[in-house]
Amino acid sequence: MKIKVIVPIIGTSFNDEVRREVASLATPGVEYDVESLDYGPASIESEYDEAIAVPDILNKVRKAEEEGFDGAILDCFGDPGVRAAREITNIVVFGGFEPPMLIASGLGDKIAIVTVLPEVIPMIDGLIAKAGLKDRVVAVRHVDIPVLELTDIQKLKDALFEQSVEAIKQNGAQVIVLGCTGMMGVANEVMDRLKEAGYDIPVVDAFAAALRMTEAVVSLGLRPSKLTYMPVRMKDRKWWGE
Amino acid sequence: MKIKVIVPIIGTSFNDEVRREVASLATPGVEYDVESLDYGPASIESEYDEAIAVPDILNKVRKAEEEGFDGAILDCFGDPGVRAAREITNIVVFGGFEPPMLIASGLGDKIAIVTVLPEVIPMIDGLIAKAGLKDRVVAVRHVDIPVLELTDIQKLKDALFEQSVEAIKQNGAQVIVLGCTGMMGVANEVMDRLKEAGYDIPVVDAFAAALRMTEAVVSLGLRPSKLTYMPVRMKDRKWWGE
Amino acid sequence: MKIKVIVPIIGTSFNDEVRREVASLATPGVEYDVESLDYGPASIESEYDEAIAVPDILNKVRKAEEEGFDGAILDCFGDPGVRAAREITNIVVFGGFEPPMLIASGLGDKIAIVTVLPEVIPMIDGLIAKAGLKDRVVAVRHVDIPVLELTDIQKLKDALFEQSVEAIKQNGAQVIVLGCTGMMGVANEVMDRLKEAGYDIPVVDAFAAALRMTEAVVSLGLRPSKLTYMPVRMKDRKWWGE
Amino acid sequence: MKIKVIVPIIGTSFNDEVRREVASLATPGVEYDVESLDYGPASIESEYDEAIAVPDILNKVRKAEEEGFDGAILDCFGDPGVRAAREITNIVVFGGFEPPMLIASGLGDKIAIVTVLPEVIPMIDGLIAKAGLKDRVVAVRHVDIPVLELTDIQKLKDALFEQSVEAIKQNGAQVIVLGCTGMMGVANEVMDRLKEAGYDIPVVDAFAAALRMTEAVVSLGLRPSKLTYMPVRMKDRKWWGE
Amino acid sequence: MKIKVIVPIIGTSFNDEVRREVASLATPGVEYDVESLDYGPASIESEYDEAIAVPDILNKVRKAEEEGFDGAILDCFGDPGVRAAREITNIVVFGGFEPPMLIASGLGDKIAIVTVLPEVIPMIDGLIAKAGLKDRVVAVRHVDIPVLELTDIQKLKDALFEQSVEAIKQNGAQVIVLGCTGMMGVANEVMDRLKEAGYDIPVVDAFAAALRMTEAVVSLGLRPSKLTYMPVRMKDRKWWGE
Amino acid sequence: MKIKVIVPIIGTSFNDEVRREVASLATPGVEYDVESLDYGPASIESEYDEAIAVPDILNKVRKAEEEGFDGAILDCFGDPGVRAAREITNIVVFGGFEPPMLIASGLGDKIAIVTVLPEVIPMIDGLIAKAGLKDRVVAVRHVDIPVLELTDIQKLKDALFEQSVEAIKQNGAQVIVLGCTGMMGVANEVMDRLKEAGYDIPVVDAFAAALRMTEAVVSLGLRPSKLTYMPVRMKDRKWWGE
The missing domain is CATH 3.40.50.12500 (Rossmann fold)
Known part of the structure; x- marks a missing residue:
C-alpha cells in the first residue's frame, strides 16, 4: 500500500x-x-x-x-x-476533516472542535452542515494562533488545554477534535492533562x-462512490494544470 | 449603482x-x-x-x-x-444559488430544483445543506442536457416542463427553481405551460x-457580514493572480 | 407597479x-x-x-x-x-417576517432577531420553525419596549445596539434582523454604531x-404558488367581512 | 371537572x-x-x-x-x-391536532395523517413543523372529501381504509391519525379492517x-405554560368581541 | 381496566x-x-x-x-x-419517559428535564433523539442526588426548584419534566414555588x-403498532426467563 | 494489540x-x-x-x-x-453498526443499509436517530432472510445485489452498508456485480x-469518552453475572 x-x-x-x-x-x-x-x-x-x-x-x-x-x-x-x-x-x-470527525463520533456523543483562528470557523461550520454532523458538534472553538505560529508547541498545548476545558464546561463536550492538521504531536499531552484535571476523554489528532x-x-478494498463523485466530462479547460 | x-x-x-x-x-x-x-x-x-x-x-x-x-x-x-x-x-x-432559493422560499413551502446533469446534484445537495434549506427542498431533478447544449431552447423547455410536472406529481413540489443560470429566458414559458396543465405555480429563473x-x-445599503466572511490575512501566496 | x-x-x-x-x-x-x-x-x-x-x-x-x-x-x-x-x-x-429573514440568509450564516417584547418570541419561534430557518437563527432577543413606545427613538436605538452586541457576543450572531416593522428608520444608525464597535455586519430593517x-x-412576474395557497371553496361564512 | x-x-x-x-x-x-x-x-x-x-x-x-x-x-x-x-x-x-399526534407518538415510530382535502395539507405541514414532529410524520394524505360531506360514513370509511393502506405500503406508516375531527366514530372500524388486511396498527381518532x-x-392539575402563552397587555382593541 | x-x-x-x-x-x-x-x-x-x-x-x-x-x-x-x-x-x-414528554409537549414549546445524576444524561439524550424531540428539549439538568437518596424529600424539592429556575433563566425552559419516576409526589410543590417566584409553568410528574x-x-382501545413492534420469531433462547 | x-x-x-x-x-x-x-x-x-x-x-x-x-x-x-x-x-x-456507518459516511453522501428482516428496521432506525445520521441514510431495506439462513450464500448475494440496485434506483443510494454482521465475506462480490451493472460504488462489510x-x-491510543460513558456506581445488583 x-x-x-x-x-x-x-x-x-x-x-x-x-x-x-x-x-x-x-x-x-x-x-x-x-x-x-x-x-x-x-x-x-x-x-x-x-x-x-x-x-x-x-x-x-x-x-x-x-x-x-x-x-x-x-x-x-x-x-x-x-x-x-x-x-x-x-x-x-x-x-483532515472527515476522518477525525467520524472517529470522534464513535467515541462519545458530543464533539467539540478546537481550531486555530476565528475566521476559519464559518468554513468548518459549512463542513459540519454538509457532513450532517450538526447534532453531534456542540462547539467550534479556537486558540487564536495562526497556522504559521503553531511551532510554539508549549503555547499551543496550553491554549488547547484551556479551550478544551471550556468546551467541556461551557458546551458539554465529551470528545475533543483538534481542528487543524498543523497541530501535530500534541493530542496525547492535551489528553493526559485533561485526564489529570478530571476529564478522561479522547482528544483526536486530525492528521x-x-x-x-x-x-x-x-x-478494505473500498474507494469513494462514483455515484457521489462522478467522472468529469471532457471539455475545454484553460489553466496551467491541464 | x-x-x-x-x-x-x-x-x-x-x-x-x-x-x-x-x-x-x-x-x-x-x-x-x-x-x-x-x-x-x-x-x-x-x-x-x-x-x-x-x-x-x-x-x-x-x-x-x-x-x-x-x-x-x-x-x-x-x-x-x-x-x-x-x-x-x-x-x-x-x-446563482442563494437568490432564487431565497425568493422561492417566500413563494411556497416545497421547492424543487431542476438542473442540467446528474453529476452536479451532489454539489447542489451540499449547497442546500450549508444553506439550511433541507426542510424546504423536496427534490433535485435534472434534464440531462449539458450546459453547452442548452442552446437548443425548444428541447430545454420541453425537458424543463416534463421534469417540473414530475417534481409536482412525484415529489409534491409547489415552486420550481431552474437550477442552472444558463437556462436563461425560459422560465416564463415553462410557468405558462404548467399553468395550462393545471399547476399555477412560480418558476424561478436563477439569473x-x-x-x-x-x-x-x-x-438597501447592506453588505455581507464581516463576521461570517472575515478579511484575509497578509501572507505569502504564489499564483498567477496575486 | x-x-x-x-x-x-x-x-x-x-x-x-x-x-x-x-x-x-x-x-x-x-x-x-x-x-x-x-x-x-x-x-x-x-x-x-x-x-x-x-x-x-x-x-x-x-x-x-x-x-x-x-x-x-x-x-x-x-x-x-x-x-x-x-x-x-x-x-x-x-x-414583515419572510423578506428580512430571507435577505439576511444571503448576508451571513448566523442570524439574530431583536424584537420588542418577550411575549412575541414564541410566535416568532413558530414562524422560524415553519420557515425551516431553525439552523440559521441563533437567538431571538428583545428590547423590552412595547410597540406603542417605539416612538422614543433614542431609547430604541440604544436598546437595539445593546441587544445586538449581546447577540454577537453571547450567541455568535453575524447578521441582525430588527424583529418589528415598527422599528423604522433606525437600522442604519444601529449598523454604524456596531461597525464603530468593531462589528461590521448588516442590520436588516424588516419593512x-x-x-x-x-x-x-x-x-419578476412571480406570484405565490397556488399549490401551497390553494383557492378557497365557496361556502356559508357569517362575519362582517363577507 | x-x-x-x-x-x-x-x-x-x-x-x-x-x-x-x-x-x-x-x-x-x-x-x-x-x-x-x-x-x-x-x-x-x-x-x-x-x-x-x-x-x-x-x-x-x-x-x-x-x-x-x-x-x-x-x-x-x-x-x-x-x-x-x-x-x-x-x-x-x-x-384536535396536538392530542392525537402526541398519543400516536407513543404507539409507534412512523405516523401518517389522513385528512379531508389537499388544500388543508400545507396548514397541517405548518403544525407539524411548529410541533417539531417532522421526523415522526412520514405522510399527510387525504380522502378528497369535503368536511360537510363526511356524513356519507360508508364512503368515508372506505376512503380512509384505502388511504391508510397506501400510507403503510408507500410511506412506511406504522400508526394512522385521522386528520379531521369531523371523522368521528369511524376509527375503530378502519382499525379492524386494517387488522384483517394484515396491518395490526393503531388508528387514532382526533376528537x-x-x-x-x-x-x-x-x-393532573396542569395548565399551559405562562412562559409560552404569556398574558396579553391591556390596549385598545376594536372588534365585536371586546 | x-x-x-x-x-x-x-x-x-x-x-x-x-x-x-x-x-x-x-x-x-x-x-x-x-x-x-x-x-x-x-x-x-x-x-x-x-x-x-x-x-x-x-x-x-x-x-x-x-x-x-x-x-x-x-x-x-x-x-x-x-x-x-x-x-x-x-x-x-x-x-416513564414518553408519557411526561408528550404531555409536556402539549403544554408549552420549550421543555427542560431535571433528572437525578449526570451519568444518566447521555441515556436521556438518546431517548430524546430516538423520539424526535430534539427541537423541543432545551436542557437536561440534574440535581446530583442518587435515586436511593431521593427519600430526603426536602432536599429534593429544594434542588428541583433551584434547577428549574436555572433551566428557565439559562436555557429558556417553559415546561419542566421531572426526569426520574422516583421523584414522586413533589411536582405540585415545585410548581407552586415556581409560581410564587414568578414562573407560572407546568411541572410534569413522570409517573x-x-x-x-x-x-x-x-x-381509547388502542395498542402499540405491530408494524413498529413486530412479533418475535420462535428460536432457541437460553436464559432463566424462557 | x-x-x-x-x-x-x-x-x-x-x-x-x-x-x-x-x-x-x-x-x-x-x-x-x-x-x-x-x-x-x-x-x-x-x-x-x-x-x-x-x-x-x-x-x-x-x-x-x-x-x-x-x-x-x-x-x-x-x-x-x-x-x-x-x-x-x-x-x-x-x-457492528457505528464502524461501517462512519466509514460509509466518508465514501459518499447518501447511504442505504440492506439488512436481514423487516422487524429489525425500527431498531436500526433508532440507532440512526441516536447517531445523528438521519440526513445521511436514504433507506433501510431488507433481504427477508433470517440470520440463521444466511448460510445460503448464493441466495444472500443475489438478494443483496437486488436490494442494492433498488436502493440506488428508488432511494438514490450512493453507498451500501450490509446491515447484519452475519453477512460475512459477500461484500466484494456484491460490489463487483454492482460495478458490472454500471454502479461503481462501495459496499461496506459491517464486521x-x-x-x-x-x-x-x-x-491511536484513544478510548471511549468517560464523560459519555461514565463509570457505574457500586450498588446491590442481583443477577447471575455479578
Whole structure:
C-alpha cells in the first residue's frame, strides 16, 4: 500500500515535520510520500486561501494516481479539494476533516472542535452542515494562533488545554477534535492533562486520524462512490494544470 | 449603482446572450457590465470545474471592486467562489444559488430544483445543506442536457416542463427553481405551460433572481457580514493572480 | 407597479410615518398606498392581537386586489394573515417576517432577531420553525419596549445596539434582523454604531426588506404558488367581512 | 371537572352528533358542554376559514372560563386559535391536532395523517413543523372529501381504509391519525379492517384523543405554560368581541 | 381496566410508596397492581443498570399479559425494555419517559428535564433523539442526588426548584419534566414555588403522566403498532426467563 | 494489540466462520480471540433478542478487559450492549453498526443499509436517530432472510445485489452498508456485480469495518469518552453475572 500525503501549502518547511509524524504513525508495510505545493498559499486560513490552493492540490492528486499511489491525504482540516479530487481519480482520498470527525463520533456523543483562528470557523461550520454532523458538534472553538505560529508547541498545548476545558464546561463536550492538521504531536499531552484535571476523554489528532482512516479504507478494498463523485466530462479547460 | 456580472467560464460566446438578458431585466438607472474568465473551464458541471474556475473569478471580483462596482454576480448556480469573494472584497456578492432559493422560499413551502446533469446534484445537495434549506427542498431533478447544449431552447423547455410536472406529481413540489443560470429566458414559458396543465405555480429563473436580489441588497445599503466572511490575512501566496 | 401597504392596527397615527418611510425607499415608478384597519388591535404583541387583526387585514387585501394593486405588504413582523391572504387573492403578498429573514440568509450564516417584547418570541419561534430557518437563527432577543413606545427613538436605538452586541457576543450572531416593522428608520444608525464597535455586519430593517422583496417579486412576474395557497371553496361564512 | 367542547363552525347541525360522541367517550364524573359559533365559516378547510373562525372561538373560550369550565376543546384538527386561547385564559385548552399526534407518538415510530382535502395539507405541514414532529410524520394524505360531506360514513370509511393502506405500503406508516375531527366514530372500524388486511396498527381518532388528553391534563392539575402563552397587555382593541 | 406497575428494581422497599401514589392518582374503576423485580439492580442509573434490569422486566410484563392486565407501566424514566415488551405482548406498555414528554409537549414549546445524576444524561439524550424531540428539549439538568437518596424529600424539592429556575433563566425552559419516576409526589410543590417566584409553568410528574397516559390509551382501545413492534420469531433462547 | 470478538449468540457454530474471517482480515501483529455467549438467543432479530443477549455480552466484555484485551467487538449490527460495555470497562468497544456507518459516511453522501428482516428496521432506525445520521441514510431495506439462513450464500448475494440496485434506483443510494454482521465475506462480490451493472460504488462489510475501526482506534491510543460513558456506581445488583 502506497499513500501520498499532500501538504497543501507552498514551501517545504513543514514537510520534514510531517515526514517524522508519518514515520511514527505508519502501519508497518505501508509506504508514504510527502509533497507540498508549487502554487498556493503559505497556509490555509480562509476560503480564499483554500480556493487558490485547490488547483495545484488536484494536480498533485492526479499525479499520485498516475504514480501508483493507492490513497492520498490532503493534509488540511478544511478538506480542500477533496470532493473534486475524488471526481478526477479512482484512488482513496481523504482530507483532515472527515476522518477525525467520524472517529470522534464513535467515541462519545458530543464533539467539540478546537481550531486555530476565528475566521476559519464559518468554513468548518459549512463542513459540519454538509457532513450532517450538526447534532453531534456542540462547539467550534479556537486558540487564536495562526497556522504559521503553531511551532510554539508549549503555547499551543496550553491554549488547547484551556479551550478544551471550556468546551467541556461551557458546551458539554465529551470528545475533543483538534481542528487543524498543523497541530501535530500534541493530542496525547492535551489528553493526559485533561485526564489529570478530571476529564478522561479522547482528544483526536486530525492528521493521525486521516492517516489511519486512509490505511483502513484502502485495506478494505473500498474507494469513494462514483455515484457521489462522478467522472468529469471532457471539455475545454484553460489553466496551467491541464 | 454599478453591478458586474461575471460569467465564470472561458470564452466570450455566452456574453452577448447574458448582456441581452441583463438589458431586459435591469432596473432603470442600474449600470451593468458583463465579463467572462481568462482561465477556467468551458462550463461548470463538476466540483473539479468549479475548483479551476474560482481563482480567476476571484481576480475578476477584486478588479470589479477596484473599478467601483457596488455588486458582483457570479453567474453560476453552484455559487462558485462566492464565500471567498466576500472575504476579499467589501461589495455585495451573489452567485446563482442563494437568490432564487431565497425568493422561492417566500413563494411556497416545497421547492424543487431542476438542473442540467446528474453529476452536479451532489454539489447542489451540499449547497442546500450549508444553506439550511433541507426542510424546504423536496427534490433535485435534472434534464440531462449539458450546459453547452442548452442552446437548443425548444428541447430545454420541453425537458424543463416534463421534469417540473414530475417534481409536482412525484415529489409534491409547489415552486420550481431552474437550477442552472444558463437556462436563461425560459422560465416564463415553462410557468405558462404548467399553468395550462393545471399547476399555477412560480418558476424561478436563477439569473433574474440573482440580478434582482443584488439590486435590492445594494439599494438597501447592506453588505455581507464581516463576521461570517472575515478579511484575509497578509501572507505569502504564489499564483498567477496575486 | 402598485403596492398596497396595510398597517394591521386600528387608528391612523402610524400611517404618516409609514408613508414617509415608503417615500424614502420606493423605487422610482412604483406607486404605493398606505392603509390601516377599521377593526383590530392598537398593536400586535400576542397571538391574540394577531387573531383579531387578521379578518380585517384579509378584507383590505381583497380590496387591494380589486383596486388593481399588484402586491400587498402586511406590515407586521408576525406575518399576520399572510397565508390566508395568498389563498384568497392572486397578487403578491408579503408580511414583515419572510423578506428580512430571507435577505439576511444571503448576508451571513448566523442570524439574530431583536424584537420588542418577550411575549412575541414564541410566535416568532413558530414562524422560524415553519420557515425551516431553525439552523440559521441563533437567538431571538428583545428590547423590552412595547410597540406603542417605539416612538422614543433614542431609547430604541440604544436598546437595539445593546441587544445586538449581546447577540454577537453571547450567541455568535453575524447578521441582525430588527424583529418589528415598527422599528423604522433606525437600522442604519444601529449598523454604524456596531461597525464603530468593531462589528461590521448588516442590520436588516424588516419593512424596508418587505418593500424591496415585494417590488422584486412583482417585477419578476412571480406570484405565490397556488399549490401551497390553494383557492378557497365557496361556502356559508357569517362575519362582517363577507 | 367541566369541559367545554367548542365546535368552531356556524350552525348547530353537528352539535348533536358531537354530543353523542362525547356521551360515549366521557369518563364518568366529567361534565361536558358542546357549543358552536355565532360567527365564522360553515367548515374549516383553509387558512382563510380558520382566520375568520378564530375571533368567535376566542370569545367562546373566554366565556367558558368565566362559566367555570376547567378545560376547552377547540374541535378542529387545525388547532384554530389554540395558542391565542391559552394566552387569554388560565384553563386547559387543546385543539384536535396536538392530542392525537402526541398519543400516536407513543404507539409507534412512523405516523401518517389522513385528512379531508389537499388544500388543508400545507396548514397541517405548518403544525407539524411548529410541533417539531417532522421526523415522526412520514405522510399527510387525504380522502378528497369535503368536511360537510363526511356524513356519507360508508364512503368515508372506505376512503380512509384505502388511504391508510397506501400510507403503510408507500410511506412506511406504522400508526394512522385521522386528520379531521369531523371523522368521528369511524376509527375503530378502519382499525379492524386494517387488522384483517394484515396491518395490526393503531388508528387514532382526533376528537377522542383530544377529549382524553384534556381530561388527563386537568386531572393532573396542569395548565399551559405562562412562559409560552404569556398574558396579553391591556390596549385598545376594536372588534365585536371586546 | 387492570394496569400492572412494574418497579424495575430489586427489593420491595419502594413498592408501598408506589402503591400510595397509585391510590392517590388512579381513576375510579381502574385496578392497579404493583410489583418489583427478582433480578436486577437496586436502582437504574446507567445503561449497565438498565441492561441487567430488562430481562426480568420482560418476564414481568409477559406475566402481566397472561394474568389479564390491559396495560403495564415500566416505572423508570429510562423507558427500560419498553420496546422489547411491546414486541412480546399485545397490551399497552409505557415507561416513564414518553408519557411526561408528550404531555409536556402539549403544554408549552420549550421543555427542560431535571433528572437525578449526570451519568444518566447521555441515556436521556438518546431517548430524546430516538423520539424526535430534539427541537423541543432545551436542557437536561440534574440535581446530583442518587435515586436511593431521593427519600430526603426536602432536599429534593429544594434542588428541583433551584434547577428549574436555572433551566428557565439559562436555557429558556417553559415546561419542566421531572426526569426520574422516583421523584414522586413533589411536582405540585415545585410548581407552586415556581409560581410564587414568578414562573407560572407546568411541572410534569413522570409517573403520574405514565399512569394517566396508560389509562387514556387503554380506554381509547388502542395498542402499540405491530408494524413498529413486530412479533418475535420462535428460536432457541437460553436464559432463566424462557 | 489483542482484540476480543464476542459473537453475541449462544452456540459455537458460527465461531469458526468468524475465526476464518478474522484471519483473512487481521492486520499482522494483532491478536484476536473469538467467543460466543453462554446465555442469550440463537440470533438477534428483535429488541427482545437483544435484551436477553446483553447481560452475558457485558460479562464477556468485562472478562476480556480482565484478560488484558485492548478492544472488544460486539459482533452484531444492532450494537447490543455497546454503551453499557463502555461504562463498565476502559477498553475500546465497538459493535457492528457505528464502524461501517462512519466509514460509509466518508465514501459518499447518501447511504442505504440492506439488512436481514423487516422487524429489525425500527431498531436500526433508532440507532440512526441516536447517531445523528438521519440526513445521511436514504433507506433501510431488507433481504427477508433470517440470520440463521444466511448460510445460503448464493441466495444472500443475489438478494443483496437486488436490494442494492433498488436502493440506488428508488432511494438514490450512493453507498451500501450490509446491515447484519452475519453477512460475512459477500461484500466484494456484491460490489463487483454492482460495478458490472454500471454502479461503481462501495459496499461496506459491517464486521470488516468494525475490525478495522477497532484496530485503528486502539493504535491511536484513544478510548471511549468517560464523560459519555461514565463509570457505574457500586450498588446491590442481583443477577447471575455479578
